[in-house]
């Protein structure tokens with residue numbers, strides 16, 4: 001895991017353009033998921049996308065952008081699969097920390113997240129909750145990696161509608177820390193609830209083998 005925390009003020013114009021590109025690619029992903037244009041149009045679009053991919057690969061990083069401190073002094077993770085504004089896979093989720101140190105995010109899933117008909121894929125909901133619970137654990141002072149995530153799917157999660165996700169730290173035992181969270185309708189009706197165990201890896205304090213020996217995670 002590479003944690004490049006250097007200030008990147010010089011890179012801001014490039015990052016702003018990358019954020020804009022990512023936003024447009026999200027629109028492209030939904031357009032692909034929903035399009036019903038004829039075969040010839042699809043083939044032409046595929047050729048254009050292939051050309052764009054080649055153009056972007058002209059200069060290529062080894063990995064997406066990791067944790068860093070932005071010019072405003074706040075931490076950010078632009079390449080993150082959940083929150084990264086420079087990652088087209090991300091919603092991106094924008095989470096705020098409340099004065100009580102809970103974490104809250106307003107979100108809306110997209111058609112590309114479909115699992116069962118008209119319903120968000122359960123793994124996508126799990127990904128959002130994994131991140132939000134991890135964030136709540138971190139803001140309580142215990143950053144760690146997910147050891148176990150338990151979910152209860154109570155009602156189907158719609159896409160294209162405003163939802164609210166919240167999470168809060170619950171308790172600790174040594175290096176093990178638990179948080180809970182949920183995705184709900186704006187009126188508070190809970191759709192999915194989650195409990196997660198987050199562990200500060202032994203290798204963070206030099207007590208065990210690092211990710212290089214076991215496959216990188218994070």
Ligand SMILES: CCCCC/C=C\C/C=C\C/C=C\C/C=C\CCCC(=O)SCCNC(=O)CCNC(=O)[C@H](O)C(C)(C)COP(=O)(O)OP(=O)(O)OC[C@H]1O[C@@H](n2cnc3c(N)ncnc32)[C@H](O)[C@@H]1OP(=O)(O)O
Nearest residue numbers: 130131134135138143145146147148199201202208217218
């Ligand atoms: C993720 C980076 C976080 C960086 C934070 C920095 C800033 C934070 C700011 C904002 C961040 C906001 C949100 C982001 C946070 C997280 C969200 C996403 C998180 C992920 O997406 S992360 C990817 C998925 N995650 C993995 O990729 C983990 C792979 N895995 C491992 O890296 C190791 O497996 C590890 C570290 C889990 C344990 O390894 P270890 O060597 O440190 O621990 P060890 O084995 O010694 O066990 C010690 C005690 O934990 C128990 N224990 C161990 N594992 C357990 C498990 N799985 N379930 C239940 N209990 C478990 C043992 O039974 C023992 O219990 P006891 O002490 O009672 O005997």
